[in-house]
Amino acid sequence: MIMNIIVCAKDVVDASEMKIDTSTNKPIIEGIPRKISDIDKNAIEEAIRIKEKHNGKITVITVGQPDSKERIKELLAMGADEGILIPYPEKYDYHIVSKLLTEAIKKINEYDIIICGEASTDLFSGQMGPKIAGLLNIPQITYAFNLNVENDKIIGERNMGENSVTTESTYPVLVTVTKEINEPRLPSLMEILGSANKPIHEWKADSLLTETNTKVDTIDIKGVSMERKNIIFEDSIDDSVSKLVDSLAKDGVLG
Amino acid sequence: MVLVYSDNKNLTIEILSKGSELAREIGEKLITVIIGKNDEKLADEYISYGSDEVYIVENEIEFFKSEEFSEILEKIIKETSNNYILIGSNKNGKELASRLAGKIDAGCIIDCSNIYLKDKKVTAERTVYSGNAIAIEQFNSTPGILTVSSKVFDPLKKDEKRKGNIVKKKYDIEETSSKIIKVKEMQSESVNVEDAEIIVSCGRGFKNKEDIKFANNLADTLKGKTIGCSRPIAADLKWLSEDHWIGLSGHKVKPKLYIAAGISGQIQHIAGMRDSGIIVAINKDPEALIFKSADYGIVGDLYEVLPKLATALKNKIG
Numbered sequence: 001m002i003m004n005i006i007v008c009a010k011d012v013v014d015a016s017e018m019k020i021d022t023s024t025n026k027p028i029i030e031g032i033p034r035k036i037s038d039i040d041k042n043a044i045e046e047a048i049r050i051k052e053k054h055n056g057k058i059t060v061i062t063v064g065q066p067d068s069k070e071r072i073k074e075l076l077a078m079g080a081d082e083g084i085l086i087p088y089p090e091k092y093d094y095h096i097v098s099k100l101l102t103e104a105i106k107k108i109n110e111y112d113i114i115i116c117g118e119a120s121t122d123l124f125s126g127q128m129g130p131k132i133a134g135l136l137n138i139p140q141i142t143y144a145f146n147l148n149v150e151n152d153k154i155i156g157e158r159n160m161g162e163n164s165v166t167t168e169s170t171y172p173v174l175v176t177v178t179k180e181i182n183e184p185r186l187p188s189l190m191e192i193l194g195s196a197n198k199p200i201h202e203w204k205a206d207s208l209l210t211e212t213n214t215k216v217d218t219i220d221i222k223g224v225s226m227e228r229k230n231i232i233f234e235d236s237i238d239d240s241v242s243k244l245v246d247s248l249a250k251d252g253v254l255g
Numbered sequence: 256m257v258l259v260y261s262d263n264k265n266l267t268i269e270i271l272s273k274g275s276e277l278a279r280e281i282g283e284k285l286i287t288v289i290i291g292k293n294d295e296k297l298a299d300e301y302i303s304y305g306s307d308e309v310y311i312v313e314n315e316i317e318f319f320k321s322e323e324f325s326e327i328l329e330k331i332i333k334e335t336s337n338n339y340i341l342i343g344s345n346k347n348g349k350e351l352a353s354r355l356a357g358k359i360d361a362g363c364i365i366d367c368s369n370i371y372l373k374d375k376k377v378t379a380e381r382t383v384y385s386g387n388a389i390a391i392e393q394f395n396s397t398p399g400i401l402t403v404s405s406k407v408f409d410p411l412k413k414d415e416k417r418k419g420n421i422v423k424k425k426y427d428i429e430e431t432s433s434k435i436i437k438v439k440e441m442q443s444e445s446v447n448v449e450d451a452e453i454i455v456s457c458g459r460g461f462k463n464k465e466d467i468k469f470a471n472n473l474a475d476t477l478k479g480k481t482i483g484c485s486r487p488i489a490a491d492l493k494w495l496s497e498d499h500w501i502g503l504s505g506h507k508v509k510p511k512l513y514i515a516a517g518i519s520g521q522i523q524h525i526a527g528m529r530d531s532g533i534i535v536a537i538n539k540d541p542e543a544l545i546f547k548s549a550d551y552g553i554v555g556d557l558y559e560v561l562p563k564l565a566t567a568l569k570n571k572i573g
């Protein structure tokens with residue numbers, strides 16, 4: 001069976017590069033490097049492995065920034081066939097973005113597996129995947145750390161915390177994958193050059209969805225800074241250890 | 256109405272306390288839902304912890320499954336015109352809440368760390384950007400779905416005399432084309448890192464599973480007795496059970512002393528321990544990120560540092 005796979009990949013700010021503006025107590029987002037959300041690369045990698053086994057087509061959809069194409073290119077170089085960028089409308093929340101992704105998926109029409117990350121690295125909700133599954137009313141296999149894709153069914157082993165749950169489903173199905181499912185490949189220079197001709201389409205939000213009202217608004221965002229002493233002992237290990245023990249005793253945290 | 260559901264009893268009881276406050280403030284009733292066995296004793300308990308009504312939805316579904324459970328909740332919500340739905344934020348709860356949000360076209364806020372009314376609107380706080388910021392989110396329509404993790408709200412005092420209704424429900428549920436074929440309980444050591452006062456935490460700097468003993472020895476000396484770890488140690492290598500896992504996708508801890516050994520200090524790990532009192536880092540790489548988030552650091556091999564530290568501490572505190 002030929003597998004048509006859709007991967008939802010998000011373009012996020014790299015939270016590890018983020019700083020807090022101490023005068024306003026707001027996180028600085030402008031000018032921070034952006035990247036494809038980490039686990040969405042695992043999602044692409046898994047799609048590529050499925051395609052390698054079954055043949056088919058991988059389409060990436062991103063609801064993102066006007067320049068998110070720059071990041072989508074990397075996923076095409078890894079092995080996705082086609083990209084779709086839907087620039088964020090003026091106002092958006094999970095409701096609007098999930099509807100845009102769902103409408104785009106419906107427009108693509110032919111799909112067997114939709115893959116999302118278990119969670120995005122900026123907002124970390126784990127909401128988008130199951131929400132899309134609910135909107136499309138198709139089964140969901142969440143937190144998959146292993147997938148077995150067969151012609152008539154898919155079997156996922158899922159990390160559900162206290163339990164490891166194995167779920168089987170027919171197609172179409174929505175899957176969310178964990179970081180442990182695979183090691184995303186790094187595209188070679190050849191692959192990067194070769195992907196330059198792969199198409200990235202731009203679909204306008206208002207061509208997919210007439211609804212513009214959000215359901216949840218972010219009314220404020222407060223930075224949380226962390227101040228630490230940053231004392232590094234760089235003497236011999238024995239001296240460092242004894243200085244550390246003295247400091248901890250002085251701080252009163254050993255009792 | 257305000258509806259509360261979790262497949263975890265303790266989590267349900269914790270959320271009931273916020274649920275009853277919310278229900279009172281918006282002048283609505285508080286309903287708790289039990290799905291599965293006809294457990295009237297549990298229903299009574301939920302009433303004594305603040306629920307006005309408990310719906311028991313009896314069915315044959317053996318294991319939690321979002322497809323069916325979201326359909327049951329959808330039916331109850333449509334019947335009772337619920338305004339707000341509070342769901343326990345374990346992994347089951349998160350995928351249930353999100354699927355339900357898609358089905359009933361509702362706004363949904365995952366992992367709320369606080370919930371209150373602001374300008375008469377239900378407002379919630381949640382951590383974003385791996386702990387770098389807190390977003391304040393507000394519903395502008397109902398129904399609204401919120402999920403809450405364990406230990407966010409304290410339960411109300413149990414009041415055995417509280418009265419409430421128990422309503423038995425049965426629903427015909429559409430059969431879905433997915434099924435659970437195996438459930439394996441993950442090995443767990445019943446460690447409670449969330450309440451620990453001192454944590455010694457292990458990362459990929461440990462070369463073998465057996466070597467975790469160096470962290471154990473240190474923890475024993477510190478009478479902390481609690482071992483934590485980074486995600487790869489629990490999720491990839493499975494050297495320690497999930498209850499040791501600290502970070503954005505693991506447990507959030509705030510001990511008075513946190514010792515990170517062989518942990519690089521990626522922001523997703525920091526997100527789980529940034530509220531610790533004193534943070535100590537032991538790493539052989541002087542450039543390791545963890546030193547930026549530490550109060551004290553020793554640049555060195557953990558295999559040398561940990562035993563020496565255990566001995567020195569033993570001498571100091573006996």
Ligand SMILES: Cc1cc2nc3c(=O)[nH]c(=O)nc-3n(C[C@H](O)[C@H](O)[C@H](O)COP(=O)(O)OP(=O)(O)OC[C@H]3O[C@@H](n4cnc5c(N)ncnc54)[C@H](O)[C@@H]3O)c2cc1C
Pocket residue numbers: 038039119120121179457458459460461484485486487488500501502503504505506516517518519520521522523524527537538539540543555556557558
């Ligand atoms: C969405 C998402 C969620 C995540 N959630 C979590 C989470 O909840 N918790 C979490 O921990 N991670 C999480 N991660 C993963 C995180 O990004 C890092 O990959 C992970 O924390 C790295 O673990 P580590 O520090 O143990 O390993 P590494 O990054 O491999 O670091 C090992 C460190 O050990 C040091 N070392 C090696 N040998 C020695 C020695 N002999 N002595 C001393 N030091 C030595 C090395 O210098 C290095 O700094 C998440 C990632 C994503 C994308």
Ligand SMILES: Nc1ncnc2c1ncn2[C@@H]1O[C@H](COP(=O)(O)O)[C@@H](O)[C@H]1O
Pocket residue numbers: 008009010011037039040043061062063064097101115116117118119120121123124125126127128129
């Ligand atoms: N704007 C977006 N565009 C494409 N995919 C997204 C977007 N937001 C979230 N996703 C997908 O949904 C997953 C979970 O995101 P979240 O619910 O934000 O944790 C991500 O890993 C992506 O696969």
